Amino acid sequence: MTTKSKTHLEEIAIGMSAKDRETMVDSLNGLLADLTVLYIKARNYHWNVEGTHFFSLHAEFEKLYTALSNDIDLVAERARALGGIAAGTMAQYLELATLKEASGVPIATAMVSELSDDVERIVSNLRQKVGEADDAHDFGTADFFTGLMEAYEKTAWMLRSYVR
Numbered sequence: 001m002t003t004k005s006k007t008h009l010e011e012i013a014i015g016m017s018a019k020d021r022e023t024m025v026d027s028l029n030g031l032l033a034d035l036t037v038l039y040i041k042a043r044n045y046h047w048n049v050e051g052t053h054f055f056s057l058h059a060e061f062e063k064l065y066t067a068l069s070n071d072i073d074l075v076a077e078r079a080r081a082l083g084g085i086a087a088g089t090m091a092q093y094l095e096l097a098t099l100k101e102a103s104g105v106p107i108a109t110a111m112v113s114e115l116s117d118d119v120e121r122i123v124s125n126l127r128q129k130v131g132e133a134d135d136a137h138d139f140g141t142a143d144f145f146t147g148l149m150e151a152y153e154k155t156a157w158m159l160r161s162y163v164r
């Protein structure tokens with residue numbers, strides 16, 4: 001059985017150069033890593049949150065990781081649609097992510113505050129990635145990133161509002 005290297009790029013004819021597709025696969029995998037780190041953190045906090053706001057935060061964190069789970073799949077499959085390999089190991093995610101994993105179990109408000117900062121970081125990264133996608137003539141991914149950015153802007157607003 002042969003294995004493909006994690007940078008293997010298929011030859012496909014969708015009107016984008018291999019170089020541009022490689023740039024976008026890297027960009028998608030970077031986002032995939034951040035979303036996965038945040039997904040694990042949201043599950044962690046869903047399980048471990050305590051205090052008077054337990055019921056609402058337990059439910060809210062579940063909503064967040066459910067949305068992340070859906071987006072993770074879309075991002076990974078877009079990397080495949082561009083002929084690339086979707087990052088799929090924890091080692092790759094930790095190497096590629098700009099977000100930090102949770103350390104310990106913070107108090108409830110600190111959990112929300114950290115998730116808010118993380119989602120803002122994802123929005124900022126996405127804003128930059130939309131520009132990269134335009135430069136790479138990848139209008140499909142630019143549109144996809146723009147939609148995600150809008151959705152996470154709303155999530156960031158909600159998390160921010162809780163801790164203010």
Ligand SMILES: [Fe+2]
Binds near residue numbers: 046062
């Ligand atoms: Fe649960």
